[in-house]
Amino acid sequence: MNIEFELLVDRALTCKKCHLSATRTNVAFGDGYINADIMCIGEGPGFYEDQKGLPFVGKSGQLLDKILGVCGFTRKDHVYIANIVKCRPPDNRTPTPEEREVCIPYLHKQIELINPKIIILLGATALQGLIDPNARITRLRGEWMEWQGRIVMPTFHPSALLRNQKLKYDAWEDFKKVVMKYRELVDPDHKSDHI
Numbered sequence: 001m002n003i004e005f006e007l008l009v010d011r012a013l014t015c016k017k018c019h020l021s022a023t024r025t026n027v028a029f030g031d032g033y034i035n036a037d038i039m040c041i042g043e044g045p046g047f048y049e050d051q052k053g054l055p056f057v058g059k060s061g062q063l064l065d066k067i068l069g070v071c072g073f074t075r076k077d078h079v080y081i082a083n084i085v086k087c088r089p090p091d092n093r094t095p096t097p098e099e100r101e102v103c104i105p106y107l108h109k110q111i112e113l114i115n116p117k118i119i120i121l122l123g124a125t126a127l128q129g130l131i132d133p134n135a136r137i138t139r140l141r142g143e144w145m146e147w148q149g150r151i152v153m154p155t156f157h158p159s160a161l162l163r164n165q166k167l168k169y170d171a172w173e174d175f176k177k178v179v180m181k182y183r184e185l186v187d188p189d190h191k192s193d194h195i
Contacts, residue, residue: 002113005034008106008110009029011106012029012086015086015106018098018103023087023088023090024045024088026051026053027053027087028044028052028053028054028055028083028087030055031082032075032079033075033077033079034114036078036080037117037186038073038080038118038119038178039081039118039119040079040119040122041081041082041120041126042056042081042082042122042125043083043085043125043157044086044088044089045086045088046058046088047088049088050087050088056081059159059162060158060159061158063161064158070192070194071176072190072191072193080110082107082110083107085099087103094125095129104129111148111150118178118181118182119153120154121153121155122157123157124136124157125157130147130152131154137155141154142173142177144177144181151185153174153178153181155170156170156174179192
């Protein structure tokens with residue numbers, strides 16, 4: 001890990017810029033390969049993420065890892081995972097615009113330092129937090145977008161897939177596009193038994 005990234009992590013772990021710092025157990029800064037070509041961005045930590053200090057470790061995280069695995073990706077070798085906010089909002093509520101605004105500079109710096117070629121936005125909060133506060137995930141999912149010179153794929157959050165099985169087909173179509181784009185931009189020989 002480079003020094004600049006370590007300093008960013010240290011700043012986030014001691015951050016008290018918003019009231020979420022008072023109720024958190026741990027900051028869930030990020031997880032995965034810090035030179036990743038793919039970055040997944042979600043909403044914010046839930047109960048298990050708050051306990052462990054890592055994003056996407058509960059049921060949603062297990063489903064995300066399964067989807068990534070079917071695509072031939074792992075956190076260790078291909079993917080870095082982060083959230084719009086680094087501290088758990090009480091009762092897992094959606095982060096407020098103010099909380100997102102205070103925390104988003106950490107995410108912007110993560111993106112800059114990791115320098116992914118592909119960003120996957122998981123759910124409405126990620127889409128609205130990074131791209132457009134009025135964007136609707138149901139309208140934009142599955143469509144390649146551009147953000148600050150990077151290509152972005154919005155798709156459903158894994159928690160939405162757990163709540164509504166019918167969304168899995170659309171999400172799978174989105175992830176297939178990610179694999180194809182990865183082959184185009186990074187590794188033409190990337191293996192996935194399913195794509």
